[in-house]
Amino acid sequence: MNASVLDITRLRKSFGGLTVIDDVSFSVTRGSRTALIGPNGAGKTTVFNLLTGVYPIDDGRIVLDGQDITTVPANDRVTYGMSRSFQNIRLMPHLSTVENVMLGQHARARSLPSLLFPLGLTPRNKWAREAADALADAGLGTYPGQVVANLPYGVQKRIEVVRAMVSRPKILLLDEPAAGLNQVETAQLQALLERVSASGTTLLVVEHDMHFVRNLCDHVVVLNFGRKIFEGTPAQVNDDPAVREAYLGSDSSMGAAHAS
Amino acid sequence: MASFIDSALTWIGSSKAGQCFADLDGKLDLLPQQTANGLMLGGVYVMVAVAFTLIIGMLNFLNFTVPALFMVGAVMMWASISGGFGSGADQVMAAIVGPGNQWILGIVVALVVVSLCSLVIERFTYRYMKARYGDATEHALPLVSSLGFLIIFEHVVITIWGSDSLTATSPFGNSSFYIASIQFSTPQVISLLVSLGFVFALSYMLRATRLGRALRSIAEKPDTAPLMGVEVGRIVPIVYVLAGLLCGIAGILFTLNYTTVDAYVGDTVATVAIAGMVIGGLGNVWGAVIGGLIVAMLQIYATHFCGAGVVKIPVWGLLLLILIFKPTGLFGHSAIGKGKF
Amino acid sequence: MSGYLESQLIILCLNVIFAYGIFLPAASGQLNLGAAGFITLGAYSSAWLNASMGGLGLPMFFSIPLAMLFCAFVAFVISFPILRTRGVYMVLATFAFAEVVSGFVINLDFLGGAAGMPVDDHANINVVLPVALGVVLFSFYFMATRLGLTFRSIHDDESVATLFGVNVRSAKVAAFTIGAALTSLGGALYGHHYNYIETQTFNVLLSIYILLYVLLGGTQTAWGPLVGAAFFTAIPELLRQVSKETGEQWIADTRFIFFGAIIVLMMVVRPEGLVTRTMVERLSRRDKGDPPAKTPAAGEVSS
Numbered sequence: 001m002n003a004s005v006l007d008i009t010r011l012r013k014s015f016g017g018l019t020v021i022d023d024v025s026f027s028v029t030r031g032s033r034t035a036l037i038g039p040n041g042a043g044k045t046t047v048f049n050l051l052t053g054v055y056p057i058d059d060g061r062i063v064l065d066g067q068d069i070t071t072v073p074a075n076d077r078v079t080y081g082m083s084r085s086f087q088n089i090r091l092m093p094h095l096s097t098v099e100n101v102m103l104g105q106h107a108r109a110r111s112l113p114s115l116l117f118p119l120g121l122t123p124r125n126k127w128a129r130e131a132a133d134a135l136a137d138a139g140l141g142t143y144p145g146q147v148v149a150n151l152p153y154g155v156q157k158r159i160e161v162v163r164a165m166v167s168r169p170k171i172l173l174l175d176e177p178a179a180g181l182n183q184v185e186t187a188q189l190q191a192l193l194e195r196v197s198a199s200g201t202t203l204l205v206v207e208h209d210m211h212f213v214r215n216l217c218d219h220v221v222v223l224n225f226g227r228k229i230f231e232g233t234p235a236q237v238n239d240d241p242a243v244r245e246a247y248l249g250s251d252s253s254m255g256a257a258h259a260s
Numbered sequence: 261m262a263s264f265i266d267s268a269l270t271w272i273g274s275s276k277a278g279q280c281f282a283d284l285d286g287k288l289d290l291l292p293q294q295t296a297n298g299l300m301l302g303g304v305y306v307m308v309a310v311a312f313t314l315i316i317g318m319l320n321f322l323n324f325t326v327p328a329l330f331m332v333g334a335v336m337m338w339a340s341i342s343g344g345f346g347s348g349a350d351q352v353m354a355a356i357v358g359p360g361n362q363w364i365l366g367i368v369v370a371l372v373v374v375s376l377c378s379l380v381i382e383r384f385t386y387r388y389m390k391a392r393y394g395d396a397t398e399h400a401l402p403l404v405s406s407l408g409f410l411i412i413f414e415h416v417v418i419t420i421w422g423s424d425s426l427t428a429t430s431p432f433g434n435s436s437f438y439i440a441s442i443q444f445s446t447p448q449v450i451s452l453l454v455s456l457g458f459v460f461a462l463s464y465m466l467r468a469t470r471l472g473r474a475l476r477s478i479a480e481k482p483d484t485a486p487l488m489g490v491e492v493g494r495i496v497p498i499v500y501v502l503a504g505l506l507c508g509i510a511g512i513l514f515t516l517n518y519t520t521v522d523a524y525v526g527d528t529v530a531t532v533a534i535a536g537m538v539i540g541g542l543g544n545v546w547g548a549v550i551g552g553l554i555v556a557m558l559q560i561y562a563t564h565f566c567g568a569g570v571v572k573i574p575v576w577g578l579l580l581l582i583l584i585f586k587p588t589g590l591f592g593h594s595a596i597g598k599g600k601f
Numbered sequence: 602m603s604g605y606l607e608s609q610l611i612i613l614c615l616n617v618i619f620a621y622g623i624f625l626p627a628a629s630g631q632l633n634l635g636a637a638g639f640i641t642l643g644a645y646s647s648a649w650l651n652a653s654m655g656g657l658g659l660p661m662f663f664s665i666p667l668a669m670l671f672c673a674f675v676a677f678v679i680s681f682p683i684l685r686t687r688g689v690y691m692v693l694a695t696f697a698f699a700e701v702v703s704g705f706v707i708n709l710d711f712l713g714g715a716a717g718m719p720v721d722d723h724a725n726i727n728v729v730l731p732v733a734l735g736v737v738l739f740s741f742y743f744m745a746t747r748l749g750l751t752f753r754s755i756h757d758d759e760s761v762a763t764l765f766g767v768n769v770r771s772a773k774v775a776a777f778t779i780g781a782a783l784t785s786l787g788g789a790l791y792g793h794h795y796n797y798i799e800t801q802t803f804n805v806l807l808s809i810y811i812l813l814y815v816l817l818g819g820t821q822t823a824w825g826p827l828v829g830a831a832f833f834t835a836i837p838e839l840l841r842q843v844s845k846e847t848g849e850q851w852i853a854d855t856r857f858i859f860f861g862a863i864i865v866l867m868m869v870v871r872p873e874g875l876v877t878r879t880m881v882e883r884l885s886r887r888d889k890g891d892p893p894a895k896t897p898a899a900g901e902v903s904s
């Protein structure tokens with residue numbers, strides 16, 4: 001078994017004439033909690049979109065747990081052991097909480113018998129039970145039947161994590177999980193992510209809140225203008241001159257990062 | 261199975277497809293005249309297609325009240341010149357503009373009614389949804405409401421005047437003139453010129469006036485237009501009334517030229533106009549003009565060569581092919597119609 | 602059962618079958634304004650397979666399933682180009698498809714052409730009603746499967762569904778094809794019940810009405826098309842009965858104006874359709890006696 005679960009090599013992507021990801025390489029160690037940070041527009045979410053196959057890459061290689069997934073179509077990548085949450089909540093507004101989580105199981109239930117199994121007519125089937133248990137484990141047991149559109153923001157954020165987890169990923173990509181959450185909700189989310197990590201899933205987190213990153217992560221990759229400018233521990237990141245230069249004057253989030 | 265193949269072969273060989281090439285020389289001789297007829301028919305489609313394209317270009321939804329407004333315009337004109345409002349109203353109208361000249365008031369009545377209808381429709385299809393849901397194109401709401409209005413208007417007309425054909429006598433008779441042995445009907449030529457005149461005026465208005473700039477900014481950036489000082493709430497009713505007026509004028513010209521209308525006349529004309537709009541490219545005014553003329557030509561030529569029975573195939577077949585292979589049409593751009601519905 | 606009630610029930614059954622045929626694609630976010638095309642295909646292909654003169658002379662119970670298979674095949678083939686289109690373009694493409702079908706059929710002399718075609722076997726209420734019930738049950742089962750769940754996910758957010766492993770294109774093709782098979786089943790039954798078909802009956806107005814049943818009933822649950830079709834088949838009839846009972850002729854004359862007004866008002870009051878997911882959830886929770894879910898406190902929702 002490799003030490004790293006995800007290896008990104010010389011990733012490159014341009015839109016039109018604009019190069020948004022330029023020669024980015026890094027590896028994510030198995031079981032680590034890696035943060036991907038950088039000023040606004042640095043290309044963090046683009047990296048996620050390239051990893052999950054939302055856009056094809058122009059050049060480079062993506063290896064997930066020893067398997068090259070560079071050319072695997074977007075809807076198959078989840079079966080290789082990678083799933084994600086989204087910057088703006090992307091739960092299905094007309095599905096109930098449990099149904100949203102059951103969508104996360106799709107990668108493990110793509111055979112015809114599984115597709116034709118009547119989930120909704122037999123409430124205590126194994127898929128529904130598993131989804132309800134996963135929600136209960138995450139402290140969301142009171143919400144199973146409710147349509148998600150009416151739930152509080154913090155709860156929806158955690159449901160997104162649960163939905164991604166039931167696909168049983170080796171690596172979980174989280175795009176600004178703490179954005180828009182209050183302190184209580186952030187603490188709840190962090191507790192959930194600690195448990196996910198303790199269960200052996202590797203975390204790769206895009207996040208603006210440096211406080212959150214320091215509390216959660218053990219490794220940091222910094223992007224600026226589509227290039228990697230730093231890689232190291234959270235403790236080192238503030239002392240690095242390149243990182244300081246990238247943030248100073250260019251983005252308000254550094255102020256927030258220092259204040260916290 | 262054999263009978264199926266037999267029938268298919270018979271069909272291709274003689275009865276239908278074969279008849280397209282029968283007496284080809286005679287048909288080709290008549291081609292210039294048919295082309296002129298196609299242009300005249302196109303004049304009707306052009307304005308309706310422009311009305312469709314205006315709303316889909318500005319507000320991004322397919323407005324099914326366009327056929328209703330066209331029909332209302334046509335029926336109002338019919339009622340004005342044929343005493344459809346009752347003999348009392350007819351006498352009053354005759355007293356104002358003189359007997360035989362009721363068509364002048366007919367234009368006014370038709371345009372006023374169509375404008376009022378447009379405002380009511382705007383209130384329920386667009387404004388309400390925008391106010392309540394932020395995005396008026398969500399849930400196919402305006403599409404459904406506009407279909408509801410189509411049913412309402414058609415049945416109001418049926419309730420008052422019945423569902424049979426309503427025939428008027430044209431106040432202009434059937435005067436015509438010849439250019440190089442091609443016969444042109446005078447009212448039809450005037451209609452075509454009026455249509456093109458309105459399209460020119462509209463296109464000038466969009467390009468050169470403040471209102472036009474406001475309209476275009478809504479079409480291009482509906483989210484930021486309010487920030488730039490465009491009062492969307494006041495502009496959208498104007499778009500509706502403009503589209504309504506185009507339909508109304510088209511309906512008026514239709515009645516004056518073809519003299520026979522009924523409650524469903526809008527469906528027949530507007531569905532072909534939709535095809536014209538798509539062929540020209542959604543949201544493009546001159547595209548709708550060209551597209552409207554193309555479908556009219558297709559209809560006339562198909563009827564001329566192969567008979568009235570096959571008209572649907574070339575028009576809708578072309579529409580289907582365009583939608584699949586070049587959905588932006590001849591002049592459209594890709595941003596329009598990409599909403600959920 | 603009185604003849605009147607039976608004839609109304611038949612119309613209701615056919616409308617329900619049509620509605621489910623359009624509902625399946627609508628549940629996955631595709632607006633299909635081409636119902637008339639598949640109804641035409643189903644009615645004519647079953648009529649021809651069944652016809653003893655000039656056709657194959659198969660009994661109705663073979664000709665109808667074969668007609669469905671044929672239509673499913675046609676739908677499968679055309680779904681690939683049609684599903685390249687989206688939004689308004691798809692509405693127009695399905696509509697154009699229906700017109701092309703009608704344009705071809707009216708020119709095929711062995712199908713009677715413009716004069717229409719008589720249909721041999723008769724399907725009475727004892728056939729139509731069980732089939733309609735079967736379609737309803739099938740649709741409820743189907744929407745409860747994982748495949749149904751993926752349809753609803755695609756309706757809400759295609760790209761997220763893709764990232765969780767859903768093959769969006771295949772699911773859409775499946776929805777379109779199965780929906781077309783159901784629509785054509787309704788068309789075949791229509792032909793066998795009335796024993797006469799002509800393309801003019803299956804016009805754009807029919808497609809519009811069927812799409813309206815579905816959108817007004819609601820596309821989120823399998824209840825939608827049933828409620829929508831029932832509601833809108835019943836309203837004009839009820840108004841006619843009211844007119845008969847009260848002797849007020851104007852009610853019968855203006856009933857379709859009311860009908861249109863109800864459609865417009867419905868979009869104001871219940872824009873997501875008569876039956877929504879939330880409504881079904883609330884009703885079923887009341888049945889089980891579960892406590893209502895905690896509602897978020899004010900200010901807690903920041904989205």
